[in-house]
Amino acid sequence: MQEARHSGNLVIVPGAVVETVLAELGKECRQVVEDVYIEAARGGLVNPDSLFLRPDPDRRERAIALPAYVPGAAPAMGVKWISSFPGNLALGLPRASALIALNDVRTGLATAVLEGSRISGHRTALSAAVGARALRGGDSRIGKLAVIGTGYISATTLAVMAGEGWAAGSLAVHDLDADRARAFAAEHTHGLAPSVSVAGTLREALDDADVVLFATTAVVPYVTDAGWFKPGAVVLHMSLRDLEPEAMADAAHVVDDVSHALREKTSLALAVERGTVRREDITAIGDHLRGAARPSRGRTVVYAPFGLGSLDIAIGALVLERAAGREGVVTVPDFAGLL
Numbered sequence: 001m002q003e004a005r006h007s008g009n010l011v012i013v014p015g016a017v018v019e020t021v022l023a024e025l026g027k028e029c030r031q032v033v034e035d036v037y038i039e040a041a042r043g044g045l046v047n048p049d050s051l052f053l054r055p056d057p058d059r060r061e062r063a064i065a066l067p068a069y070v071p072g073a074a075p076a077m078g079v080k081w082i083s084s085f086p087g088n089l090a091l092g093l094p095r096a097s098a099l100i101a102l103n104d105v106r107t108g109l110a111t112a113v114l115e116g117s118r119i120s121g122h123r124t125a126l127s128a129a130v131g132a133r134a135l136r137g138g139d140s141r142i143g144k145l146a147v148i149g150t151g152y153i154s155a156t157t158l159a160v161m162a163g164e165g166w167a168a169g170s171l172a173v174h175d176l177d178a179d180r181a182r183a184f185a186a187e188h189t190h191g192l193a194p195s196v197s198v199a200g201t202l203r204e205a206l207d208d209a210d211v212v213l214f215a216t217t218a219v220v221p222y223v224t225d226a227g228w229f230k231p232g233a234v235v236l237h238m239s240l241r242d243l244e245p246e247a248m249a250d251a252a253h254v255v256d257d258v259s260h261a262l263r264e265k266t267s268l269a270l271a272v273e274r275g276t277v278r279r280e281d282i283t284a285i286g287d288h289l290r291g292a293a294r295p296s297r298g299r300t301v302v303y304a305p306f307g308l309g310s311l312d313i314a315i316g317a318l319v320l321e322r323a324a325g326r327e328g329v330v331t332v333p334d335f336a337g338l339l
Contacts, residue, residue, distance in 0.1 A: 007333075007334070007338070008109060008334050008335060008336030008337065008338035008339070009111075009331050009332060009333055009334065009335055010110055010111065010112065010113065010331070010332040010335035010336075011111065011112040011113075011320065011323075011329060011330070011331050011332075012112070012113050012114075012329070012330040012331075012332065013112065013113070013114040013115065013319065013320060013323045013328075013329050014115055014328050014329075014330075015115035015117070015118055016328055017323050017326050017327075017328045017329055018114055018115050018118045018119060018319055018323070019118050020326075021319045021322045021323050021326075022118060022119070022122050022319065024322070025318065025319070025322065026163070028318065029122065029123070029126055029315055029318070030126055030129070030130065030164070032311070032314050032315055032318060033123060033126045033127060033130050033311060033315075034130055034289055035314075036070065036308065036310050036311050036314055037130070037256060037284070037285050037286040037289055037308075038286045038289050038290045039070075039071075039072075039286070039310075040256060040257055040284065040286050040308060040310065041284040041285075041286025041287045041289075041290065041292070042286070042290075044071065045068065045069070045070060045071070045308070045310050046068065046069035046070075046071075047068045047069075047257065047260075047308050047309055047310045048067055048068075048309075049259075049260065049263065050064050050065065050066045050260070050263075050264075050306075050307070050309065051064065051065040052064050052264060053065075060084070060086050060217060060219055061083075061084065061085045061086070061087070062083070062084050063081065063082065063083040063084075064080075064081075064082050064083075064084075065079055065080070065081050066079060066080040066081075066082070066307065066308075066309030066312060067079040067309055068308065068309035068310040068312070068313045069105070069310075069313075070310050070313055070314045070317075074317065075105045076102065076105065076313045076314055076316070076317035077102065077103045077104075077105045077108075077313065078100060078101050078102035078103055078312075078313045078316065078317075079100070079101050079309065079313075080098060080099075080100045080116050080119075080120060080309055080312040080313070080316075081098060081099055081100075081101070081116070082096055082097070082098035082116060082117065082120055083096065083097055083098070084096050084217070085097075086217045089151075094117065094152065095151060095152065095217065096117050096120065096121075096152070097117050098115070098116030098117040098119075098120050099113055099114065099115060099116045100113070100114045100115075100116040100119060100312055100313070100316040101113050102114070102313070102316060102317060102320060109336055110335065110336065111320075112316075112320050114316050114319060114320060114323075116312065116316070117152075119312055119315050119316055119319060120312060121152055121153055121156045122156060122160070122315070123311040123312060123315050124153055124156070124157070124238060124307070125153065125156040125157040125159070125160040125161075126160055127238070127256070127305045127307075127311070128157045128160075128161075128213065128236045128238055128303075128305075129157065129160050129161050129164055129166070130285070130289070131234075131236060131254065131285050131303040131305065132161075132166075132211055132234055132236055132303070133164075134285060134288045134289055134295070135234050135254060135285075135288065135295045135301050135303055136211075136234055136295065137295050140161075140164070140165060140166045140167070141166075141167050141168075142166065142167070142168040142169070142210045142211050143168070143169050143170070143208070143210045144168060144169060144170045144171070144172065144208055144209045144210055144211075145168040145170070145171045145172070145192065145193065145209065145210070145211050145212075145213070146171075146172045146173075146174070146199075146205045146206055146209035146211070146212045146213065147171065147172070147173045147174070147184075147205075147213045147215070148174050148175075148202065148205060148206075148212065148213065148214045148215070148216060148242070149175060149213075149214060149215040149216035149217070149239065150173060150175040150177075150180050150181050150183075150184035150188075151215060151216075151217075153215040153238060153239075154184070154188070154213060154215040155184065155188040157213060157215065157236075157238075158188055158189060158190050158192060159188075159190050161190075161192060162190035162191060162192050166192060167192060167193070168192050168193040168211075169193060169194070169195065170193050170194075170195040170196070170197070171185075171189055171192055171193035171195070171196045171197070172196075172197050172198075172199045172204070172205045172209065173185045173189075173196065173197070173198050173199065173205070174198070174199040174200075174201070174202055174204070174205035178198070178200070181198045181199075182198050185197070185198050202222075202223070202228075203228060206228045206229060206230075207230075208230050209229075209230055209233060210230065210232075210233055210234070211233065211234050211235075211236065212229065212233060212234070212235045212236065213236045213238065214235070214236065214237050214238060214239050214242045214243075215238045215239050216239045216242060217239070218239055218241050218242050219241055219265075220241070221241060221242060221243055221244040221245075221247075221267050221270070222242060222244070223242050223243045223244060223247045224244045224246060224247055225246065225247055226246065226247050226248065226249050226250060226251065226300065228247065229247075229251075229300045230300075231298060231299070231300060232297065232298045232299065232300065233300050233301070234300075234301050234303065235251075235300065235301065235302045235303065236303055237267065237302050237303060237304040238304075238305070240266045240267060240268075240304055240306065241265065241266055241267055242267065243267040243271075243302070244267070244270075245267070245270050245271035245274045245276035245277070246276065248267060248268070248271045248276055248277055248302060249276050249277075250299070250300070251277075251299065251300040251301065251302045252281075252283070252296040252299050252300070252301045252302070253268060253277055253281065253282045253283070253301075253302050253304070254282070254283050254284070254285050254288065254301060254302070254303045254304070255268065255282055255283075255284060255285070255303075255304055255305060255306060256284065256285055256286075256305035256306055256307070256308050257284065257306065257308060258279065258282050258284065260306040260307075260308065261282070261304060261305075261306040262279070263306070266304065266306065267304070268282070268302075268304050285303065285305065
């Protein structure tokens, strides 16, 4: 990789290689996520606001640019460019597609482009698993796990949780598309629970759930009542816009970065705007990981990480390093035109 850093070459890492490397990295990626969150809580990252592009403001399609610089012993710099087009599912295409572009931290030269949707999905799943474990005081045995939304993020999150030894007594799956929910329950629960059911209603799925995973494409909140959640439940609100402010009352709120989380009409932003949640009561997951904050016993905890570009860039740099020399990786000579 040293040659690519200084020659003006560009390394391209396709999705199949990214997927293989991520599977091999295992706990190393988890450690990256924890380290980035702790550094974010300490204010040690350069992580500007994400930039949202909506071709039509009245539709759900969007693309987001997430730039970041991650300091440390192996510094990394770059940007993730990710699109979300929910209508793709009806075409047999993935909802999200992405690339991650990395730059040399000393010269700024472009050094690599990696297929980014797998990295993005994997870091989102790790964010959920890291947050759930920290906010449950390290307890990875769940009475009931509820999954709301049965797309790629939910499937990846359950795979990560299974790989980390999580177990549930029962698992309830709910989706607006009942056929998708049934297919998901049959294919993507990874043996996490001996009992798996498809819930016909949201209320049924949430009833008595100890951990709830929201991973939907909702743009307008639809969960209206805090009483729908079991007291003490950990709600992994990965899709950010499912909960009405009233449904967030009296809960503890944890994010990755407070200023990021209160943007783009997230449920938490609406709750702070309406006075249902006080900004000063929101804590960062990095503080929980480093022992500066503690889980709230007996109180519902809503964990809503907005998504830090630092995670994508840090994991992307690690994948690039481990992908060196593999079949399928392409080097474009003198991409920068320096010779």
